[in-house]
Amino acid sequence: xxxxxxxxRAWVAGLLAPGNVxxxxxxxxxxxxxxxxxxxxxxxxxxAAAMVSAALGGITSPARLFDVARQAVHTGYQKMEAVSHITxxxxxxxxxxxxxxxxxxxxxxDEERLISEIHDSIGVGSYTSEVVPSALGFLIAADNDLExxxxxxxxxxxxxNKTAVIVCSVVAAATGCxxxxxxxxDIVSENNxxxxxxxxxxxxxxxxxxx
Numbered sequence: 323x324x325x326x327x328x329x330x331r332a333w334v335a336g337l338l339a340p341g342n343v344x345x346x347x348x349x350x351x352x353x354x355x356x357x358x359x360x361x362x363x364x365x366x367x368x369x370a371a372a373m374v375s376a377a378l379g380g381i382t383s384p385a386r387l388f389d390v391a392r393q394a395v396h397t398g399y400q401k402m403e404a405v406s407h408i409t410x411x412x413x414x415x416x417x418x419x420x421x422x423x424x425x426x427x428x429x430x431x432d433e434e435r436l437i438s439e440i441h442d443s444i445g446v447g448s449y450t451s452e453v454v455p456s457a458l459g460f461l462i463a464a465d466n467d468l469e470x471x472x473x474x475x476x477x478x479x480x481x482x483n484k485t486a487v488i489v490c491s492v493v494a495a496a497t498g499c500x501x502x503x504x505x506x507x508d509i510v511s512e513n514n515x516x517x518x519x520x521x522x523x524x525x526x527x528x529x530x531x532x533x
Contacts, residue, residue: 368398
């Protein structure tokens with residue numbers, strides 16, 4: 323009920339509202355409400371959506387994205403509480419987000435220690451209050467390096483897939499990650515049934531500045 327599923331798919335809400343954080347949060351609440359209708363899940367989804375939206379709108383530094391997240395966590399909580407009428411009992415996100423940011427700054431150059439500290443102090447389990455702050459910490463430590471972000475998230479274990487999709491969607495939105503397209507695109511395409519080349523062409527058309 324207060325699990326991280328809403329936050330893990332909320333990047334879509336940010337993608338649908340590039341540069342419009344308020345609209346992205348509204349989309350995130352709408353997307354999350356049917357399955358996770360509580361204020362904690364809503365606030366986590368709002369954080370993920372807001373950062374993707376802001377990154378697509380040109381706010382790309384981890385420090386500024388953290389400021390976006392700090393606003394979004396409160397806005398998302400209030401909006402979801404208003405529509406769900408459920409004030410979820412559980413750990414709230416803001417304090418854990420601050421802790422994750424402090425750990426990220428302190429151990430940015432010691433990946434093993436950072437993973438250990440975040441794992442022990444915050445967790446990367448099934449709850450929104452674990453995965454969203456942890457993803458934020460890895461985002462800050464990675465400093466827009468997608469491979470480092472993915473390495474941190476995956477090596478943290480537990481719900482690594484949820485942690486990774488949040489942090490990597492934000493980094494990808496902030497940077498475009500052209501180097502990874504060249505490095506991994508053919509491998510991914512050859513080992514999946516989806517037509518990734520057609521998907522890439524569609525994304526390129528959608529984000530074409532001259533469109």
